[in-house]
Amino acid sequence: MEEIIHIYHTNDLHSHLEHWPRIHKLVTERRRWHVEEGDEVFVFDIGDHMDRWHPLSDATRGKANCRLLNEAGYDAGTIGNNEGITLPFEDLDSMYQEKEFEMLVANLYKQDGSRPAWAKPYQVYISKKGTRIGVIGVTVHFGRFYEQLGWKLTDPMEEVKNCVEEIKGESDIIILLSHLGIHDDERIASLFPEIDIILGGHTHHILHQGKEVGSSLLAGAGRFGYFAGHVTVKLDVDTKQILEKTAVLYEMMEEGLSDREKEKAAAFYKEGKELMSEQVTILPVELAADPMQHNELASLLVQALKEWCNADCAFMNAGMILKGLKQGEVTRFDLLEICPHPINPCTITMSGAELKEILLQTRDETWPHMQIKGFGFRGTVMGVMEYAGIEFRQKGNVPQVFINGELIAAKKQYLLAIPDMFTFGRFFPEIQRAEEKQYWLPEFLRHLLEWKLTNRKITI
Incomplete structure (x- = not known):
């Protein structure tokens, strides 16, 4: 006699709630169908469901x-880096107070070594036919950032090992909810053959029919709610041996949203906008923005970056500002709309020689048109570079750099403030390699802009 277990999974929605009505409909309808057929069904989220670019997520x-997730009847989830390191400690610690599902995060602790009340390392479910399904959750190891926010993050590989040892004797099937990325998922599959299914996220990988690595089936449903995943497991009821594992992705946008679905998505946005209607300031003049031109608003933000961090100088790309602010009232929603990135300030201590080399690189003519994806960036192009405390002059054929009016000194130490985006990837290898970095959490660039607008008189 066979038992069929259906597992639906989502990952990396990033608050693209315009796609949520269709996902909600899929998982709730499918649960009803499977229950009517007498099959077991579970629904899991693999993290980064939330992203603070959306006003409803940011406001709440x-x-x-x-x-x-409650309304859609999810059984369990884990957190991604967007839940974990874009929220202050108190906000993450209270985010799941009213959850009706399990939050599984084996490698998250408070700094005293205790687990948060809302999370556990794993859960063992028992099907109607007596099959024991062990589910473990882990999130990506951004330990340095978690520590600054008041959390302690441990090595996910070690936690997976510990959890597998604990539950393998009391589980017939082991499932991992992994917000680690495809490469770590493949490594885990090789190291832990006891894990039957790895539902992945973080790297936004798309596995249309899953991927077999050793004895494990890997699954991943991309990003933004474009897909939802469905894993089906057939097993022998008596021996509990798995007979078949299959994976498939459903394309959520295969057909256009119905008017009712559009209304629901619009209602999410409207609710958030209303919650963020608090006035920040009143502008006496319009502040324009254009990523390809030096402009008042980007200049104001880079000045705020320098002042907030008490740095000697700062630079950032004008593409951080997506559009300008009109004359009159400015609300928190307005600032979210023009600067939606979950990007934090970062300061780096370096010598004048190192700083000069980086600053000269920022003048490369290819920067403004560079298209960017990832790193928390929510715009499209890099845009021109804006500077604070930095001036370029030409002496014959030799470019000179001045910091706060003084010629940069090669051996002097300077404190540079930048968006943390520039410390990742291959933008500036010297910055990526720098050891003396400080990330300013949990403030985003838009919070610095709010601070600047609130505390400085605008006379532009």
């Missing part, structure tokens, strides 16, 4: 995302 600090 993710509590609205928790509500949506």
Whole structure:
């Protein structure tokens, strides 16, 4: 006699709630169908469901995302880096207070070594036919950032090892909810053959029919709710041996959204906008923005970056500002709309020689048109570079750099403030390699802009 277990999974929605109505419909309808057939069904989220670019997520600090998971009947989830390191400690610690599902994060602790009340390392479910399904959750090891926010993050590989040892004797099937990325998922599959299914996220990988690595089936459903995943497991009821494992992805946008679905998505946005209607300031003049031109608003933000971090100088790309601010009232929603990135300030201590080399690189004519994806960036192009405390002059054929009016000194130490985006990837190898970095959490660039607008008189 066979038992069929259906597992639906989503990952990296990043608060693209315009796609949520269709996902909600899929998982709730499918659960009803499978229950009527007498099959077992589970629904899991693999993290980064929340992203603070969306006003509803930002205004409620993710509590609205928790509500949506409740309403869709999810059984369990894990956190991604967007839940973990874009929220202050208190907000993450309270985000899941009203959850009706399990949050599985084996490698997250408070700094005293205790686990948060809302999370556990694993859960063992028992099907109606007596099959024991062990489910473990882990999130990507951004330990340095978690530590600054008041959390302690441990090595996910070690935690997976510990959890597998604990539950393999009491589980017939082991499932891992992994917000680690495809490469770590493949490594885990090789190291832990006891794990039957790895539902992945973080690297936004798309596995249309899954991927077999050793005895494990890997699955991943891309990003932004474009897909939802479905894994089907057939096993022998008596021996509990798995007979077949298959994976498939459903394309959520195969057909256009219905008017009712569009209304629901618009309602999410409207609710968030209303919650963020608090006035920040009143502008006496319009502040324009254009990524390809030096402009008042980007200049204001880079000045705020320098001042907030008490740095000697700062630079950032004008593409951080997506559009300008009109004359008159400015609300928190307005600032979210023009600067939606979950990007934090970062300061780096370096010598004048190192700093000069980096600053000269920023003048490369290819920068403005460079298209960027990832790193928290929510715009399209890099845009021109804006500077604070930095001036370039030409002496014959020799470029000169001045910091706050003084010629840069090769051996002097300077404190540079930048968006943390520049410390990742291959933008500036010298910055990526620099050891003396400080990330300023949990403030985003838009919070610095709010601080600047609130505390400085605008006379532009």
